[in-house]
Amino acid sequence: MPSTAHSSMPDTPGARRRDWQVISLVGAAHACSHFFQLVFATLYLSLNQEFGYDFAQLGLLVAIFFLVSCLGQASSGFIVDRIGAAPVLRFGLVCFIISAVLIGVAPGYWVLMLAAVIGGIGNAIFHPVDFAILNHRVSPGRLGHAFSTHGFTGYLGWALTPVFMATLIELYNWRVAALGAGVLVALVLLATVLFGRCLSGHESAQASAAAPSQSARSAASTTADLSNQTVAQTLAALLAQPALWGAFLFFAFTAAALSAVQNYTIPTLGALYQIDAIMAGTALSAYMVTAALGLVVGGFLAGATAMCERIVLVSLLAAGACLAVLASGVLPSFLVLAFLAFTGFLAGISGPSRDMLIRRVAPKGATGAVYGLVYSGMDVGSSLAPVLFGLMLDAGVRQGPWYAAGVCFVVGGFMAVWVAQAAARRQAGVSAAAAH
Numbered sequence: 001m002p003s004t005a006h007s008s009m010p011d012t013p014g015a016r017r018r019d020w021q022v023i024s025l026v027g028a029a030h031a032c033s034h035f036f037q038l039v040f041a042t043l044y045l046s047l048n049q050e051f052g053y054d055f056a057q058l059g060l061l062v063a064i065f066f067l068v069s070c071l072g073q074a075s076s077g078f079i080v081d082r083i084g085a086a087p088v089l090r091f092g093l094v095c096f097i098i099s100a101v102l103i104g105v106a107p108g109y110w111v112l113m114l115a116a117v118i119g120g121i122g123n124a125i126f127h128p129v130d131f132a133i134l135n136h137r138v139s140p141g142r143l144g145h146a147f148s149t150h151g152f153t154g155y156l157g158w159a160l161t162p163v164f165m166a167t168l169i170e171l172y173n174w175r176v177a178a179l180g181a182g183v184l185v186a187l188v189l190l191a192t193v194l195f196g197r198c199l200s201g202h203e204s205a206q207a208s209a210a211a212p213s214q215s216a217r218s219a220a221s222t223t224a225d226l227s228n229q230t231v232a233q234t235l236a237a238l239l240a241q242p243a244l245w246g247a248f249l250f251f252a253f254t255a256a257a258l259s260a261v262q263n264y265t266i267p268t269l270g271a272l273y274q275i276d277a278i279m280a281g282t283a284l285s286a287y288m289v290t291a292a293l294g295l296v297v298g299g300f301l302a303g304a305t306a307m308c309e310r311i312v313l314v315s316l317l318a319a320g321a322c323l324a325v326l327a328s329g330v331l332p333s334f335l336v337l338a339f340l341a342f343t344g345f346l347a348g349i350s351g352p353s354r355d356m357l358i359r360r361v362a363p364k365g366a367t368g369a370v371y372g373l374v375y376s377g378m379d380v381g382s383s384l385a386p387v388l389f390g391l392m393l394d395a396g397v398r399q400g401p402w403y404a405a406g407v408c409f410v411v412g413g414f415m416a417v418w419v420a421q422a423a424a425r426r427q428a429g430v431s432a433a434a435a436h
Helices: 002-008 013-037 044-051 055-083 085-105 109-124 126-137 140-171 174-194 203-208 214-222 231-239 242-273 277-304 308-328 333-361 367-394 400-435
Strands: none
Touching: 013 085, 013 109, 013 126, 013 140, 013 174, 044 055, 044 174, 055 085, 055 109, 055 126, 055 367, 085 109, 085 126, 085 174, 126 140, 126 333, 126 367, 140 174, 140 277, 140 333, 242 277, 242 308, 242 333, 242 367, 242 400, 277 308, 277 333, 308 333, 308 400, 333 367, 333 400, 367 400
């Protein structure tokens, strides 16, 4: 298996230094992606005061951003597989810079809409690009840490945006804040230019994979390199794989669960436990912080075992059970915050193992396409869940979003096992074909 290939390769100081340089650059770029997802939201009040736009108009800007991102994410993976990840990464950062400049100089709504479109295009490339680089350029023995760092930097990007933007708005004005966001991204872009030689090529992955068993080499030799196929041929080959559909559904269900927690924890805490909005917001923040810590711990676990699906299953089953207990309303109020924080920690642990598992699904030459396609399931779950769970609250089912989120976590855990089994069956079929 890919995750074990590294065991026979020397882990030299040079290899470690190169790996962490790649991980750091990709993590910084990923933080920019999450940072920019909240730029429009942090400018709501300023744009309302400046132009008089209502919140429906302002919300439409965010909707446009994520709609373009959703549509672009699946397709951008095919581009990554054909021209390489590094230039696409820099293109995404350039899109953010252009979007920030347009926001900063915008005379009206149409320019803001254009900025949302360009920003959405930039955001669309990051999951296919990031995982293509990490899988190709980081030694397999360090991939668990790479994936956990990738997720952790995303949370840091979310955390930085409100502080950064609010500070510049307070010191100067909203236009300076928008331009400042562009400068921040430009610094990361400069780093990828100055130190980004390590982002190009596939040498480390190939070198690290040089010591698999003879059967693995035989199997690999029979697997077509999909980067040499047309987009239609690649798409047909991928969509014929049950594991890919399982991974798509896994992301849709787990994203729906996270959406329920993010959007409805505050009203649910008030309805079930009579916790005020400030304390409920603190509880939600605790969930996000401990989820980030869980990603770090999950990186060590993912690197310690080849059975990543077991980590995903156990952590998500436990997280789902915790949400069910919270939804039951039986906990004393003083335990709710700690219980919710522990739920976030459990959900975070699954992240690196999840990404290691998706790595098994990707055929040669289609890493970007696979990550783009399966991560688009996250956009589907994130877009549908708030409406469906909101209907539960409107119908008076106060605990509905938490119960539903728990079910989604459980389904996601079993989907991870199914993906692993489907990937194993595919590999066994390839090995059998090679033997003949």
